[in-house]
Amino acid sequence: MNAYEVTYIINPSLADEDARKVSEKYSEQISSLGGQIVNVDLWGKKKLAYEIEGKFEGYYVCMKFNSDEKVCAELRRVMKIDEDIVRALFIRLDPQ
Numbered sequence: 167m168n169a170y171e172v173t174y175i176i177n178p179s180l181a182d183e184d185a186r187k188v189s190e191k192y193s194e195q196i197s198s199l200g201g202q203i204v205n206v207d208l209w210g211k212k213k214l215a216y217e218i219e220g221k222f223e224g225y226y227v228c229m230k231f232n233s234d235e236k237v238c239a240e241l242r243r244v245m246k247i248d249e250d251i252v253r254a255l256f257i258r259l260d261p262q
Contacts, residue, residue: 167201167232167234168232168238168258168261169230169231169232169258169260170230170231170232170256170257170258171228171256172228172231172254172256173227173229173254173255174227174229174253174255175218175225175226175252175253176189176225176227176252177221177225177250178222178223178225180225180250182211182225189227192229192245193229195244196231196233196237199233199236199241201231202231202232202233203230204231205228206227207228209225209226209228210225211223211224221252224252241256242254242256
């Protein structure tokens with residue numbers, strides 16, 4: 167298994183509760199595909215550095231997990247087509 171970190175921005179038009187549900191949805195998806203969640207850090211609503219799709223702020227989430235590359239690729243694919251996700255950045259961490 168590889169260690170990954172994904173930082174993603176959730177659409178700011180969602181309520182706090184709905185943004186939390188989106189975060190939980192992705193955590194559950196990783197677990198159901200055989201991955202292991204290490205840490206989920208909800209940073210909250212923050213101003214974006216620049217306008218993205220007409221939005222000036224968003225809910226930031228940083229999640230660390232261990233999984234195979236196929237799980238990470240599937241998560242990347244699903245996040246890309248989800249309308250609630252503004253941006254996502256995946257990083258493969260060095261083995262410890």
